[in-house]
Amino acid sequence: MIGLACALHLLKGGARVRVLEQGMPGCGSSHGNCGTITPSHAAPLTMPGTLGVALRSMFRADAPLYLNPRLDGPRLRWLMGFARHCTWGDFERAAQARAAILQRSYRLLAELVRAEQLDCEFVEEGLLYVYRSTAQMADDEHHHAQLLDRLGIPVQRLSGRETEAIEPSLKPGVQGGMFHPGDARLRPDRYVAELARLVRERGGIIETGAKIEHIATQGKGVVGVATTLGDFSGDRVVLALGAWSPLLGKQLGLHLPMQPGKGYSLTYTRPVQAPRHALVLREAKVCVTTWNSGFRLGSTMEFSGYAQGLNRTRIDALRRGAAEGLREPEGPQLEEEWWGWRPMSVDEMPIIGPSTRWSNLHLATGHGMLGVSMSTATGELVAAQILGTAPAIDPAPYAPSRFRL
Numbered sequence: 001m002i003g004l005a006c007a008l009h010l011l012k013g014g015a016r017v018r019v020l021e022q023g024m025p026g027c028g029s030s031h032g033n034c035g036t037i038t039p040s041h042a043a044p045l046t047m048p049g050t051l052g053v054a055l056r057s058m059f060r061a062d063a064p065l066y067l068n069p070r071l072d073g074p075r076l077r078w079l080m081g082f083a084r085h086c087t088w089g090d091f092e093r094a095a096q097a098r099a100a101i102l103q104r105s106y107r108l109l110a111e112l113v114r115a116e117q118l119d120c121e122f123v124e125e126g127l128l129y130v131y132r133s134t135a136q137m138a139d140d141e142h143h144h145a146q147l148l149d150r151l152g153i154p155v156q157r158l159s160g161r162e163t164e165a166i167e168p169s170l171k172p173g174v175q176g177g178m179f180h181p182g183d184a185r186l187r188p189d190r191y192v193a194e195l196a197r198l199v200r201e202r203g204g205i206i207e208t209g210a211k212i213e214h215i216a217t218q219g220k221g222v223v224g225v226a227t228t229l230g231d232f233s234g235d236r237v238v239l240a241l242g243a244w245s246p247l248l249g250k251q252l253g254l255h256l257p258m259q260p261g262k263g264y265s266l267t268y269t270r271p272v273q274a275p276r277h278a279l280v281l282r283e284a285k286v287c288v289t290t291w292n293s294g295f296r297l298g299s300t301m302e303f304s305g306y307a308q309g310l311n312r313t314r315i316d317a318l319r320r321g322a323a324e325g326l327r328e329p330e331g332p333q334l335e336e337e338w339w340g341w342r343p344m345s346v347d348e349m350p351i352i353g354p355s356t357r358w359s360n361l362h363l364a365t366g367h368g369m370l371g372v373s374m375s376t377a378t379g380e381l382v383a384a385q386i387l388g389t390a391p392a393i394d395p396a397p398y399a400p401s402r403f404r405l
Helices: 001-010 049-060 071-084 088-116 134-151 158-167 188-201 242-253 312-325 369-389
Strands: 020-021 065-067 127-131 157-161 176-180 205-208 212-218 222-226 231-234 235-239 257-267 280-283 286-291 294-303 334-345 351-354 360-367
Touching: 001 188, 001 360, 001 369, 020 176, 049 065, 049 351, 088 134, 088 360, 127 134, 134 176, 157 205, 158 176, 158 294, 176 222, 188 205, 188 222, 188 369, 235 242, 242 257, 242 334, 242 360, 257 312, 280 312, 286 312, 294 312, 294 334, 351 369, 360 369
Parallel strands: 020 205, 065 294, 127 280, 235 360
Antiparallel strands: 127 176, 157 176, 212 222, 222 231, 257 294, 257 334, 280 286, 286 294, 351 360
């Protein structure tokens, strides 16, 4: 969806655009995520103490944040870089930058849905964090809610009784909640399909099944891209390859400080007692999203490199976490078990902007778990930079130059 959003905004600005897609639009992590639009997720993972949690998780394969103990040189280097960013100063800077692009993107997305009548089940009804532990709620009050207060992002503190009243799908025993009224949800596969439709309607070309085999350069420019469908070229090239960005970036001598963070989801037909709101069950770290067309459990973060396939232990952990919190944790029919790689940058900020090494290359990657939430503002920013118009947000925090890319 990042690539399609960039394509759409460039087309609106008068550019001619061709999208090279190795599969079908949205076949990666844009397909099976939980579809929440979350300015409330401004806080980055780079918080003091996170690395310790990750290291301890090596001994628990079902931990919400899991670090596979297998020796992996690139992942070890990424972890060392991540650790250097786990300071309160970097945490605050990243939170401010993430908040800016998240809030801008929400506004653009809502406008796009209404203007183009996108069929993606977009609902602006907020996101509810649910707590069964006062300790977890107290920790989130300090590191999450107070941060949102400083950033001007609304958060409402609720008692256990108030939380259960607004969300009858929850089992008894809730200690409290935090409601984020400025969040929303949509069905991500339908959103991607609608973006693809808009790109084609505006004259953009989407080449499906075009897996990149080689990127040709000359001097300081990218002059061609060889794919399984043939060779293509353009005046400008936007690298928006999600978790595959570091693999293709190597061909350009770019060492993108990113790792694939594997996530999982389960999609069902809609249960009778489906939640009214999008939920995060905080102790289990399970996200729950309801649409008219279905119901999804998702989340977890697994750092296992580019290992493919479902990890049954982690799928089962999603089910257990939902069963602890919901009266009806699964729908009548299981439609899909899914996994996908999120593009996790070392400082938990996206990498958006012109390359310092290649004169006609732009990067739009590293959005982590927030690709849906940041998509429209990323497309707007990339188009402004390429077309030479004034950007709506300060591009400096996301610039590839911070990594000499």
